[in-house]
Amino acid sequence: MTEPSTSPSARKVYLETYGCQMNIADSQTVRAVLRRAGYDATADPAEADVILLNTCAIREHAEERVIGRLSDLARLKQARPEVQLGLLGCMAQHNRAALIERAPWLDLIAGPDAYRRLPELLGRGGFEPTVDVRLDRGETYGDIAPEYEKSVRAYVTAMRGCDRFCSFCVVPYVRGRERSVPPADILREVRTLAAAGVREIVLLGQTVNAYRFDRTDFAALLRMVAAVEGVERIRFTSPHPCDMSERLIAAMAEEPRIQPYLHLPVQSGSNRVLAAMERGYTREQYLDLVERLRAAIPEIALSTDIIVGFHGEEEQDFAATLELMRTVAYDAAFTFKYSRREHTRAFRLGDSVSEAEKGRRLAEVIKLQEEMGLARNRALIGREFPVLIEGPARRGEAMLAGKTPQFKTAVFPGRAGATPGATVTVRVESASSHSLSGVIA
Secondary structure (H helix, E strand, O other): OOOOOOOOOOOEEEEEEOOOHHHHHHHHHHHHHHHHOOOEEOOOHHHOOEEEEEEOOOOHHHHHHHHHHHHHHHHHHHHOOOOEEEEEEHHHHHOHHHHHHHOOOOOEEEOOOOHHHHHHHHOOOOOOOEEEOOOOOOOOOOOOOOOOOOOOEEEEEOEEOOOOOOOOOOHHHHHOOOEEOOHHHHHHHHHHHHHOOOOEEEEEOOOHHHOEEOOEEHHHHHHHHHOOOOOOEEEEEOOOHHHOOHHHHHHHHHOOOEOOEEEOOOEOOOHHHHHHHOOOOOHHHHHHHHHHHHHHOOOOEEEEEEEEOOOOOOHHHHHHHHHHHHHHOOOEEEEEEOOOOOOOOOHHHOOOOOHHHHHHHHHHHHHHHHHHHHHHHHOOOOOEEEEEEEEEOOOOOOEEEEEOOOOOEEEEEOOOOOOOOOEEEEEEEEEOOOEEEEEEO
């Protein structure tokens, strides 16, 4: 929320963000760190003195996209050699040696725990790129107030890193071990956001429900945030099934500001594959958790992550995933083909499923989820929901869009007083697999 500097001598920074909400939150911290050091933000890379890309390393495709973008931006550096070009985040942490070889024009490579030192790193210069990928088990950036963009929703980092070490996942290697932001820092940030007009807070962490600071667990933290005046809605992502305690389920059920929506990654419906992935739960335990959640929070909507084609996944394993999807009947799913990531425990196993077969399985998962999502959304026709208005809809003149408590997108005609940040009651008149359409009741 910091006002831009008006200094004519301030160096200008252009920042692009790739990946998840954690990366978005990290970019907000980067902007705040550089603003403190006298840098100004710019939306035009052509006028920037420093160009930074904050990156993701979860999927190989994401890395190739970033390399291509770096090649485009390198042309600006060729025209103005004094421009500094830097790569931040998980990709920088994961592949720094390969990056220097593939993108020799880089001036800076900095991992997720180096953002506090960015002004110093950018000040070094020299012929060789400056590299800082040290992981710091004490770094939470809890004392730095991120620079948020104006929105009805804000993402607040509650914890960093991960201790799970799922065999397919690179996160613990690029973001380090779990460490939780002190509750006082989180609450200070939430109060500031609420005073600035933010109506929805999303608490972030790789395994956010593993949060613990001294005697404060995640359930207690949620109740603290729910007590902040001015906050209308609270969400969190992404939890791990193993850390969904009864205390947390009770907090979700009892606190009206905590929304009835949960993103609960399952990854596979096969016990054999889950064990190979080192997920820490069985199919039966996951389904029992879903049953307990729905018993405690009848209106809850569930989304998930699913990976197809993991090493060793056979047809019966894939069939078990489809069957689990039908049993749970998710409202939405993020689906992926397995992508081997160097440094993970599964990397050495190789790929046992062809790309063509991965593609077939992915298409089948997507088709099933589209059918289930459509059926679940059509079942809501005729019902009314409080919708937090986010802004104009992507389609339709004078149409507005917002989210229901279940995080479903609702599209409806605007009217006087229906502005971003307001909550209106919308009656659902039609539905697709991804959204609801209706009118203000």
